[in-house]
Amino acid sequence: MPATETTAADRAIADLRQICGEEHVVTHPHQLRTYESDGLLQYRVTPRAVVLPAGADEVRQVVRACYEAEVPWVARGSGTGLSGGALPVEDGVLISLSRMRRIIEVDLPNQRVVVEPGVTNTEVSRAVGPTHHYPPDPSSQIVCSIGGNVAENSGGAHCFKYGFTTNYVTGLEVVLPDGELVQLGGKELDLPGYDLLGAFVGSEGTLGVATKITLRVVPLPERVRTLVAFFENTSHAGQTVSDIVAAGIVPGAIEMMDQLSIEAAEGATHAGYPPDAGAALVVELDGSEAECDHRFGEVEAICRRNGATGIRIAQDEAERELIWKARKAAFAAMGRISTHYYVQDGVIPRTRLPEVLVRIDELSREYGLRVANVFHAGDGNLHPLVCYDGHREGEPERAEELAGAILNVCVEAGGSITGEHGVGFDKKRYMPSMFDEPDFDAFQRLRCAFDPAGLANPGKVMPTPRLCGEVPGPYRQHPLERAGVAERF
Amino acid sequence: MATRARVRSEAPASAGEAADLVRDSGSAGATIRVRGGGTKLGWGAPAPEPDLELSTARLDRVLEHHAGDLTAILEPGVPLAKAQQRFEAAGQMLALDPPLGERRAATIGGVLASGDSGPLRHRYGAPRDLVLGMTVALSDGTVAKSGGKVIKNVAGYDLAKLFCASFGTLGLILQVAVRLHPLPPATATAVGRARDPESVARAASELAHSSLEKDCLDVRWEGGEGSVLVRLGGATAQAQAEGAARLLRESGLEAELLEHDAGLWEAQREGQRGAAVVRVSGLQSELARAMRAAERAGGTLVGRASLGLSWISLPPEGVEELRRELQPRRCVVLDAPRELREQLDVWQAGAGLEVARRIKRRFDPANVFAPGTFVGGL
Numbered sequence: 001m002p003a004t005e006t007t008a009a010d011r012a013i014a015d016l017r018q019i020c021g022e023e024h025v026v027t028h029p030h031q032l033r034t035y036e037s038d039g040l041l042q043y044r045v046t047p048r049a050v051v052l053p054a055g056a057d058e059v060r061q062v063v064r065a066c067y068e069a070e071v072p073w074v075a076r077g078s079g080t081g082l083s084g085g086a087l088p089v090e091d092g093v094l095i096s097l098s099r100m101r102r103i104i105e106v107d108l109p110n111q112r113v114v115v116e117p118g119v120t121n122t123e124v125s126r127a128v129g130p131t132h133h134y135p136p137d138p139s140s141q142i143v144c145s146i147g148g149n150v151a152e153n154s155g156g157a158h159c160f161k162y163g164f165t166t167n168y169v170t171g172l173e174v175v176l177p178d179g180e181l182v183q184l185g186g187k188e189l190d191l192p193g194y195d196l197l198g199a200f201v202g203s204e205g206t207l208g209v210a211t212k213i214t215l216r217v218v219p220l221p222e223r224v225r226t227l228v229a230f231f232e233n234t235s236h237a238g239q240t241v242s243d244i245v246a247a248g249i250v251p252g253a254i255e256m257m258d259q260l261s262i263e264a265a266e267g268a269t270h271a272g273y274p275p276d277a278g279a280a281l282v283v284e285l286d287g288s289e290a291e292c293d294h295r296f297g298e299v300e301a302i303c304r305r306n307g308a309t310g311i312r313i314a315q316d317e318a319e320r321e322l323i324w325k326a327r328k329a330a331f332a333a334m335g336r337i338s339t340h341y342y343v344q345d346g347v348i349p350r351t352r353l354p355e356v357l358v359r360i361d362e363l364s365r366e367y368g369l370r371v372a373n374v375f376h377a378g379d380g381n382l383h384p385l386v387c388y389d390g391h392r393e394g395e396p397e398r399a400e401e402l403a404g405a406i407l408n409v410c411v412e413a414g415g416s417i418t419g420e421h422g423v424g425f426d427k428k429r430y431m432p433s434m435f436d437e438p439d440f441d442a443f444q445r446l447r448c449a450f451d452p453a454g455l456a457n458p459g460k461v462m463p464t465p466r467l468c469g470e471v472p473g474p475y476r477q478h479p480l481e482r483a484g485v486a487e488r489f
Numbered sequence: 490m491a492t493r494a495r496v497r498s499e500a501p502a503s504a505g506e507a508a509d510l511v512r513d514s515g516s517a518g519a520t521i522r523v524r525g526g527g528t529k530l531g532w533g534a535p536a537p538e539p540d541l542e543l544s545t546a547r548l549d550r551v552l553e554h555h556a557g558d559l560t561a562i563l564e565p566g567v568p569l570a571k572a573q574q575r576f577e578a579a580g581q582m583l584a585l586d587p588p589l590g591e592r593r594a595a596t597i598g599g600v601l602a603s604g605d606s607g608p609l610r611h612r613y614g615a616p617r618d619l620v621l622g623m624t625v626a627l628s629d630g631t632v633a634k635s636g637g638k639v640i641k642n643v644a645g646y647d648l649a650k651l652f653c654a655s656f657g658t659l660g661l662i663l664q665v666a667v668r669l670h671p672l673p674p675a676t677a678t679a680v681g682r683a684r685d686p687e688s689v690a691r692a693a694s695e696l697a698h699s700s701l702e703k704d705c706l707d708v709r710w711e712g713g714e715g716s717v718l719v720r721l722g723g724a725t726a727q728a729q730a731e732g733a734a735r736l737l738r739e740s741g742l743e744a745e746l747l748e749h750d751a752g753l754w755e756a757q758r759e760g761q762r763g764a765a766v767v768r769v770s771g772l773q774s775e776l777a778r779a780m781r782a783a784e785r786a787g788g789t790l791v792g793r794a795s796l797g798l799s800w801i802s803l804p805p806e807g808v809e810e811l812r813r814e815l816q817p818r819r820c821v822v823l824d825a826p827r828e829l830r831e832q833l834d835v836w837q838a839g840a841g842l843e844v845a846r847r848i849k850r851r852f853d854p855a856n857v858f859a860p861g862t863f864v865g866g867l
Contacts, residue, residue, distance in 0.1 A: 109694070109774040111795065131698065153643050160640070166647070167618050182844060188770040189796055190604065190615070190654075192821050192836040193864045194845050198617055198650025202643050222700035242557060248580060248671030287702035288732070290725035298724075347639045351557035379641040380558070416642035423644055434637065434644055442625075442633030443646045445851035449844065461645070 009048050009091055012069035016051045019061040026050040035094050038079045038086040040426055047088035052096045056173060056211035063209065064179025066093055072455045075209045077117060077148030080140040082343060083424030085152060085204050085460060095209065097147050103127050112187045114214045117147025124215060132217045135162035139328055150210050153202030155420040157253040160378030166201040171214030174200065177451040187214055199446055204422050205457040207450035221286035225296045226314040228323045229303040230277040234258050237279035238353045240306040241377045249295050251378060252286040260372035261330045268333035271326035282327050330374045338387030344403045345421040346410035350380035359409045360384055367402040381419035408433060423461045431463045500544040504663040507548060508626040511661050514541050515628030515855035522859055523657040525599030526568060528590025532603060532823050533656055535830045536861035545598050551575055559669040560621065560638055565598025565662045572597060581669045584613035588758040598662045604654025607758050608705035611793055613670065616653050622666035623649035628855035638666040658863045659852040673722030677730035678750035681717045681742030686780035689715035692740035693776060697795035699736055701729060707757050710780040711789040717742065720750060760791035763802035766824040769815055772797040782814045805829050838864035
């Protein structure tokens with residue numbers, strides 16, 4: 001009955017105007033276009049309205065209004081996500097958190113910072129600098145929001161050593177999908193109860209909206225040393241990574257690029273990478289000065305032993321930035337060698353790298369499409385960039401198919417369909433390659449405990465739509481419980 | 490009929506058998522207590538004896554150890570000490586060092602389910618931070634997995650975190666994938682001492698904020714004297730520990746260096762167990778206050794300085810007073826005589842209880858997993 005649905009949404013929108021003010025509710029088709037996609041541009045959905053609440057209380061009222069009108073909604077941070085996690089729902093409301101950008105408290109004595117969800121990742125580190133920092137560093141950190149990082153459990157180049165968003169969130173204020181405001185955790189650790197923080201972080205906006213986020217921050221390391229080593233091919237570079245790890249060294253970051261990505265990145269940045277190198281390995285060590293210097297010597301020796309054709313060691317911060325510049329530009333630089341490209345995000349057990357690379361190479365030839373490879377090599381997180389020409393008939397579809405085939409290779413090797421970009425809308429169809437029906441059933445139990453009406457970011461994560469029934473199975477008091485303890489003793 | 494019901498005891502030999510037992514108990518409404526090494530059976534709110542005690546003693550295999558990938562897959566009944574031996578042989582460790590209890594019997598399943606941790610938590614986090622994936626059996630017969638076995642993975646909900654520290658009230662852990670870390674080639678510990686809580690707290694905070702990369706940063710308060718313990722690891726452990734000792738001295742403490750530091754850290758772990766032990770979820774900036782409270786209660790304190798967590802071991806009769814004194818910080822009672830646990834709410838449950846109830850109803854629909862032992866009567 002589309003007529004009644006329209007009325008419900010319309011009523012909700014009237015409420016949103018009341019709650020946030022006329023100027024913070026967008027319904028004009030031209031303006032809505034800005035919000036049609038997140039960082040993954042191939043999917044577009046126009047929401048019914050976009051609302052920009054000013055604070056937690058407005059978010060609470062907005063969500064409550066949606067709940068009462070049974071209108072689905074999607075929360076959005078900076079819209080940099082790469083899995084369509086913030087893709088709007090047709091006839092739904094998009095809640096943009098971009099006005100909630102306050103740093104509420106910097107509590108350095110307790111190594112905590114409390115922020116609103118729209119604060120960017122970089123702003124958190126800046127707020128606690130120059131002595132401390134916030135380690136998770138997704139490559140979009142200058143613009144991506146902490147709220148989005150919480151939803152996606154974002155990682156970054158330094159997470160092999162330092163961990164992910166979930167390892168740094170100690171407290172959340174959350175608006176549940178029925179409009180209730182709850183506190184999970186706090187500045188303190190191990191508060192009694194289930195680890196709802198652990199369940200919420202990485203739930204891709206399907207369990208509620210975080211309106212206040214408490215993060216742990218840590219002192220900056222005493223020393224940071226960075227080198228880039230070049231190799232004839234990726235297998236030499238891969239062996240180097242294995243040897244570094246086997247030596248018991250945990251680099252702050254260890255990043256690999258193959259020939260095609262080096263060529264593109266060098267063309268864009270002129271960072272001084274030899275464009276014909278078969279592979280480049282960026283290794284960054286950090287930590288206590290004595291340890292860092294000692295281990296850095298070992299890393300250099302391991303690179304040479306594996307046939308490094310050249311090694312550049314950063315002598316100062318400027319040289320370090322130059323080394324990183326090429327790596328960080330790798331995605332964007334693909335535009336120089338291909339009109340279109342798709343950034344894949346898969347994970348493998350790191351030791352399977354050589355065989356997986358061979359397989360990706362075979363697939364690339366099979367499909368007649370070039371694939372450039374950029375890896376977070378320490379944790380086996382691959383970002384194959386599938387190059388295609390979007391104007392050629394059938395090529396986008398072939399590229400998508402190839403990207404999917406690469407994921408299957410990752411899963412067959414014992415890995416995952418996503419290391420940091422999330423499942424979102426884009427990857428839900430691949431979920432059955434990792435999980436079976438009982439696993440989805442368990443996932444759904446969590447979702448239903450938070451969102452029984454299924455209004456929070458519906459159509460994401462799970463491969464097929466599901467409804468929450470009543471509590472499955474009989475929930476009954478145990479007979480002994482009813483009878484009381486006295487009966488038993 | 491006041492006859493005392495007998496607790497049936499079962500030790501399934503496989504995950505399949507265990508899942509069947511759980512399903513059958515669920516459909517019969519028979520309550521289940523999962524038992525690992527039996528070292529923490531006294532924790533949690535006192536509840537009636539269960540109908541079934543499900544021992545994981547025979548689910549004790551290390552299923553996979555991928556040394557090159559720094560990962561392993563374990564059954565829940567593997568004693569943590571045994572797993573560590575296996576990893577040590579490859580120069581690795583599971584970076585979890587809680588007290589292992591009597592006969593060092595604590596199992597990986599028990600440590601995860603209780604969320605217990607030790608000094609290494611400073612650098613490596615809580616048990617939940619080291620778990621990559623988990624397979625569980627639920628009371629309606631569902632056997633479900635989440636996560637995976639690679640160290641980076643965001644596919645699907647992170648149910649393993651929900652099961653960690655859930656005290657066996659949601660389901661039975663059948664299998665767990667964990668991340669390993671390299672064992673440091675050497676360790677050295679700097680110890681600073683002082684006789685007033687403020688000096689100890691100030692020095693601990695100084696170290697917490699220093700750019701030295703610490704493996705462990707603990708404090709101890711016992712019998713009118715306090716200490717700050719800083720463990721450094723790596724190829725240059727000694728040199729790093731000298732740096733830590735220097736910082737301790739600059740903060741006004743008497744400091745010394747210990748290369749053979751194993752006993753010192755074992756004592757820290759032991760300090761987390763006792764006749765009555767309260768775990769304080771505090772703040773780094775309130776460390777001195779916690780030490781003073783421990784002193785007044787005639788107890789000893791072991792704390793993870795930068796994390797704000799403390800374990801205070803004290804005479805049982807002092808527990809309630811201590812909790813009052815440390816308000817509003819939460820003090821979970823871990824070890825305590827049953828009579829005491831019956832008198833007070835061991836958990837001091839706070840916000841978020843309604844969501845917790847909904848979680849319990851969804852995951853344990855038959856309400857058979859250790860009912861009444863967790864927060865809010867769950």
